[in-house]
Amino acid sequence: MDKFAETLRRYAVYARIIGIIILIALLGFIVYQLYDFYSDKVGFTPTKAIESYFQALSQGDYEQVYQLTDKDALTDIYGRPITKAEFMQQLRGIGGDQRIPIVSVESEKLVESKGYRYYAVTLYSNVSGTSGTSRLVVEMRKSGNTWLIRYPLPIIL
Numbered sequence: 001m002d003k004f005a006e007t008l009r010r011y012a013v014y015a016r017i018i019g020i021i022i023l024i025a026l027l028g029f030i031v032y033q034l035y036d037f038y039s040d041k042v043g044f045t046p047t048k049a050i051e052s053y054f055q056a057l058s059q060g061d062y063e064q065v066y067q068l069t070d071k072d073a074l075t076d077i078y079g080r081p082i083t084k085a086e087f088m089q090q091l092r093g094i095g096g097d098q099r100i101p102i103v104s105v106e107s108e109k110l111v112e113s114k115g116y117r118y119y120a121v122t123l124y125s126n127v128s129g130t131s132g133t134s135r136l137v138v139e140m141r142k143s144g145n146t147w148l149i150r151y152p153l154p155i156i157l
Contacts, residue, residue: 058102
């Protein structure tokens with residue numbers, strides 16, 4: 001009977017250790033999920049960057065749009081780096097002297113891969129009393145404490 005009691009105690013110790021490991025892993029998973037959830041809700045989040053970017057674009061504040069654009073990705077279609085002046089000229093070509101009538105911006109995280117995040121963005125506009133929507137995919141990356149939107153402008157779906 002002594003041998004049976006000793007074996008039973010050994011299995012009880014193993015079960016406790018395994019239970020502790022499972023609890024620690026579960027706690028780690030929960031903490032990571034909370035961090036991931038709140039990282040998009042506190043501070044200058046990707047969604048706030050997207051809203052700022054498109055509001056600045058709609059108001060013609062091209063300097064703000066430039067500040068929120070990833071400078072490493074400022075290239076033309078052939079991969080040649082473009083200057084700030086060329087970028088500003090392209091932005092002026094989008095809207096000209098007219099303000100882009102964006103009423104509101106909604107964004108939804110699609111995926112995160114290798115330091116980049118992809119968001120589905122819906123722009124709501126109102127032109128002469130007619131409502132419209134545009135859906136875009138935006139690629140972003142974090143640089144320091146700021147989220148930057150990659151250039152060229154987002155892909156229209």
